[in-house]
Amino acid sequence: MSNGKQIVECVPNFSEGRDMGVIKQITDEIESVKGVRLLDVDPGEATNRTVVTFVGEPSAVVEAAFRSVRRAAQLIDMRRHHGAHPRMGATDVLPLIPVAGITLEECAELARTLARRIADELGVPCYCYEAAAFTPERRNLAVCREGEYEALAEKLTTEGRQPDFGARPVDEAVERTGMTAVGARDFLIAVNYNLNTTSTRRANAIAFDVREKGRPVREGNPIVGKIVRGEDGEPLMRPGTLKCTKAIGWYIDEYGIAQVSMNMTNLSVTPLHVAFDEVCRCAQNRGIRVTGTEIVGLIPKKTLIDAGRYFLEKQQRSTGIPEEDIIRIAVKSMGLDDLKPFNPREKVIEYLLEDAEQADARRLVDMTVKGFAEETSRESPAPGGGTISAYMGALGAALATMVANLSGHKAGWDDRWQEFAAWADRGQVLMTELLHLVDEDTEAFNRIMAALGLPKKTDDDRKARAAAIEEATLYAAQVPLRTMKAAMQVFGICRAMVTSGNPNSVSDAGVGALAARAAVLGAGLNVKINAAGLKDRAAADTLMAEATALMAEADRTEREIMKMTEEVIHTII
Numbered sequence: 137m138s139n140g141k142q143i144v145e146c147v148p149n150f151s152e153g154r155d156m157g158v159i160k161q162i163t164d165e166i167e168s169v170k171g172v173r174l175l176d177v178d179p180g181e182a183t184n185r186t187v188v189t190f191v192g193e194p195s196a197v198v199e200a201a202f203r204s205v206r207r208a209a210q211l212i213d214m215r216r217h218h219g220a221h222p223r224m225g226a227t228d229v230l231p232l233i234p235v236a237g238i239t240l241e242e243c244a245e246l247a248r249t250l251a252r253r254i255a256d257e258l259g260v261p262c263y264c265y266e267a268a269a270f271t272p273e274r275r276n277l278a279v280c281r282e283g284e285y286e287a288l289a290e291k292l293t294t295e296g297r298q299p300d301f302g303a304r305p306v307d308e309a310v311e312r313t314g315m316t317a318v319g320a321r322d323f324l325i326a327v328n329y330n331l332n333t334t335s336t337r338r339a340n341a342i343a344f345d346v347r348e349k350g351r352p353v354r355e356g357n358p359i360v361g362k363i364v365r366g367e368d369g370e371p372l373m374r375p376g377t378l379k380c381t382k383a384i385g386w387y388i389d390e391y392g393i394a395q396v397s398m399n400m401t402n403l404s405v406t407p408l409h410v411a412f413d414e415v416c417r418c419a420q421n422r423g424i425r426v427t428g429t430e431i432v433g434l435i436p437k438k439t440l441i442d443a444g445r446y447f448l449e450k451q452q453r454s455t456g457i458p459e460e461d462i463i464r465i466a467v468k469s470m471g472l473d474d475l476k477p478f479n480p481r482e483k484v485i486e487y488l489l490e491d492a493e494q495a496d497a498r499r500l501v502d503m504t505v506k507g508f509a510e511e512t513s514r515e516s517p518a519p520g521g522g523t524i525s526a527y528m529g530a531l532g533a534a535l536a537t538m539v540a541n542l543s544g545h546k547a548g549w550d551d552r553w554q555e556f557a558a559w560a561d562r563g564q565v566l567m568t569e570l571l572h573l574v575d576e577d578t579e580a581f582n583r584i585m586a587a588l589g590l591p592k593k594t595d596d597d598r599k600a601r602a603a604a605i606e607e608a609t610l611y612a613a614q615v616p617l618r619t620m621k622a623a624m625q626v627f628g629i630c631r632a633m634v635t636s637g638n639p640n641s642v643s644d645a646g647v648g649a650l651a652a653r654a655a656v657l658g659a660g661l662n663v664k665i666n667a668a669g670l671k672d673r674a675a676a677d678t679l680m681a682e683a684t685a686l687m688a689e690a691d692r693t694e695r696e697i698m699k700m701t702e703e704v705i706h707t708i709i
Contacts (some may be wrong), residue, residue, distance in 0.1 A: 142237035143436075143486060144197045144246070145323065148230040150186045150208050151223045151314075153179040158211045159186050165203040171196035173489050175434060184219025185228070189434075191235060191485055194242075198250050201230055205254050205316065214285055214314040224285045225314030229277065231266065232320045235436045235485050243320035244268040248300075251318035255302030259309055261292060262301045265319035270300055280317045288314060322402045325439065326432035328388075328395040329415045330474050332425045339385025339394035345418040346411070347383035347398070350375040377414055380405045391475055395430070403436075409443035412470050428474020437486040440466040452553045454544045456537055456560020500578060501571050522577035522616045522662035529623035529655030530570035535648035536629035537563030543637040556637070563629050566622055570655070573619045577662070580615045583608040606671055613666035613679050616659035620686045623655035627693045634700045639708060646701035649694050656690035659683075 152158050159179060167174050172192040179186040190200060205227045212226035232243040232250075247268035255262050263280040264270055273279050283291060289306040291297045292315075299315055331339055344351035352371040354361035364372045376383075380402035387394050396415055400406060416426045437459075444462035445455045447469040455462065463480050472478040481487045500508060500519055508527075512519050537560050543549065544556030587604035591597045630652065633645035663683035670676040 141489075142194050143191055143235040143489065144194045144238060144243060145189065145191045145233040145235050145485065146197050146201050146230065147187060147189050147233065148201060148204055149223075149228045150188065150204075150212065151184065151214065151217050151219065151226050151228055152208075152212050153184045153186045153219065154181055159188075161211060162204050162207045163188060165207040166190050166200045169196050169200040169203065172200045173492050175485075175488065180219075180221070182219070183221035184217065185221045185223065191489060194238060194246055197232070198246055201232075201250060202253060202257075205230065205260065206258055209258055209260055209313045213312050215311055217285070222281055222284055223314075224281050224283075224288070225260065225316045226312075227260070227316045228281075228314075229265075229317045229319070231318075232268075233323050234320075235323060236438060240267050240320060240322055247318050247320045251316075252301050254316060254318065255299075258313075259302065260313045261299040261303060261310060261315045263315065263317045264300045265317045267320040267322075268318065274300075277317060277319070285314050291315070322404070323436055325400040325403065325408060325435055326398070327400060327408065327411070328397045328430040328432065329412070329419075329426050330391070330428045330430060330471070331394045331396065331419060332427050333394050334387060334392070336385050336387045336394055338422060338424060339387070339396055341385070341422060342415060342418050342424065343383035343385045343396045343398070345376055345421075346378045346396070346414055347376040347381050348379050349373055349382070377418070378406050378411055381411060393427075403439060407442055407446075408435075408439050409446045409466070409470070412443075426471070428471025430475055431472060431478075431483060434483060434485050434488070437463075437484045440480065440484065443470060452550065454541045454553065454557040454560045456540060456557055456562070456564045458564070500575050518578045518581040519574075520577075520581065520662075521658055522580070522619065523574050525616065525623075525655045525658030525662065526570050526573035526577055526619045528651045528658065529619060529626060530567050530574065532623065532626045532630070532648040532651030532655060533563050533567035533570060535644050535651065536626055536633055537567060539633040539637045539641045539645045539648070540629065542641050543633065546638050549638075559629050559632055563626075566625055566629075569622050570619065573615065573622065577615050577619070580608070580612040584612055602671075609666055609669045610672070610675065613663050613670070613676075616662035616666070617679060617683060619659035620656050620663065620683065620690075623652045623659065624686060624690060624693075626652040626655075627690070627697065631693075631697050631700070634697055634704060639704055642701055642704045642708075646698060649697040649701070653690050653694035657687050660687040 150159065150162060156179065159177065163174055163177055166172060166188065172190050174190045176189040177186060191197065192200070208226040214226055217223070232247050234240050234243050244267040248264055251262035251264050254260050263274060265277045265280050266275050269275040288311065292303055292306050292310070333339065350373045353364040353374050355364060366372050381398055381400055383396055383398040385394060385396055398411065400408065400411060412429060419426050440463045441459065444466035447465050448455050448462070467473055467478050481491060500511065500523065503511065512524065540556045540560040540563060544553045544560065584605065587601065587608040590601040590604055592601050627649060630645045630649040634642055637645060660683040664680055667676040667679040
């Protein structure tokens with residue numbers, strides 16, 4: 137039911153950190169792609185390297201990445217490059233990172249396709265690393281980069297060391313561009329845990345307790361005893377408690393406290409909230425308290441949502457509450473505002489993208505209630521009945537969800553909190569979907585108007601215009617049908633709340649059912665009137681038949697729920 141977009145992050149590293157004019161030309165290429173948001177540009181003079189971060193939907197990000205590599209190949213001459221950081225190409229590394237709605241495996245396939253395109257169209261040889269690697273050893277970036285730029289000629293012609301795409305004898309072009317490593321990896325979070333101590337040694341001890349690498353095994357005294365080494369001469373390590381984490385302790389002059397500084401390399405293995413609780417536990421074992429958490433950089437929304445849900449469940453509270461409220465619980469539970477204010481709109485990737493889009497688009501769901509009503513009342517035919525139907529469905533879902541949350545928090549019903557939380561979760565999903573359909577219905581109308589405005593001077597024009605009108609009309613019938621199906625599911629929550637929810641709120645559940653019925657019947661009318669304009673009569677008949685059946689079912693279901701509601705009210709009276 138989610139309407140969430142797929143979001144990918146890309147963090148290319150360019151072998152130029154001193155000439156900001158060059159960097160600006162590269163980032164201009166990135167920003168030229170619609171749907172991409174440039175988040176950060178971090179140049180380093182000593183390393184002569186710039187790390188760029190941008191996000192967007194997959195196709196847009198891949199296109200922006202390609203253009204940036206192309207521009208870097210034109211502007212950066214690796215024959216003259218010197219810097220402190222390991223490097224092998226003008227675009228040295230280019231990882232794709234899943235943020236929302238897309239898997240690491242899907243990003244790996246995108247990375248391989250991108251690497252092939254870079255090699256084929258730009259002549260830049262490419263290795264595929266981490267999740268995009270074709271062989272296990274090339275998952276390690278250091279293996280791909282071994283010998284750096286200076287080993288270019290050897291690697292291009294040596295069997296087993298050649299890049300995955302674009303291998304060829306060295307020439308002037310490849311001497312200029314070098315090679316690129318294109319990969320896919322999980323999202324990384326840099327996080328610092330604030331401690332009520334100034335002791336770096338104790339912060340380090342906590343870091344060693346939790347980090348995956350752990351601490352060296354020692355003979356006798358665990359602190360100063362002789363380090364035990366293996367046959368290879370390397371220290372034997374006692375692993376820490378958190379997989380996919382790296383951590384050290386340090387003292388921060390700015391804050392006057394010690395911190396455990398942690399890099400989290402796989403949030404699906406060790407989520408932020410799990411790491412927080414474990415650091416708290418290990419700190420407490422050493423007589424120290426974690427006072428808060430500092431997130432460095434940006435994070436995916438899921439990280440905070442998962443944390444908020446985790447802490448709510450620990451409190452035996454419903455998670456079927458607005459997203460904003462869940463995130464507020466996460467912020468307070470982990471002390472994200474301990475050292476300075478934490479604004480999710482500035483720290484969460486999805487919100488940054490959303491705010492950027494809203495700057496260019498006026499969404500109905502962002503209006504005030506009064507503003508929405510006034511906009512509907514104007515001469516424009518949109519928003520119209522379909523939009524209002526979706527909104528009524530959202531209100532019905534909201535009311536049913538409210539009753540579920542009130543029931544889960546009712547005194548004496550504590551043992552049923554999970555039952556009602558599950559209903560509230562379902563209600564939030566439906567409400568989100570129906571709110572999305574509020575604007576989607578208006579967009580569907582706008583598509584029809586755009587199609588009607590297409591030129592019709594030639595036969596080809598008229599054919600293209602007719603096809604566009606037909607496509608837009610079909611879409612305009614399908615959107616209210618989605619509203620009908622979503623609103624029908626609201627009845628299930630309303631029924632459950634009438635029969636087993638807090639009886640003092642039974643009237644609210646009844647009103648929710650009335651709103652759901654209005655949504656189904658109203659959307660049904662829109663399905664029919666739009667289907668009537670279709671040339672494809674078979675498709676039109678199918679849509680109308682489905683709408684008629686859903687309208688009849690909504691009528692029947694609403695009557696049943698209203699009868700049950702009246703019976704409950706009668707028992708109270």
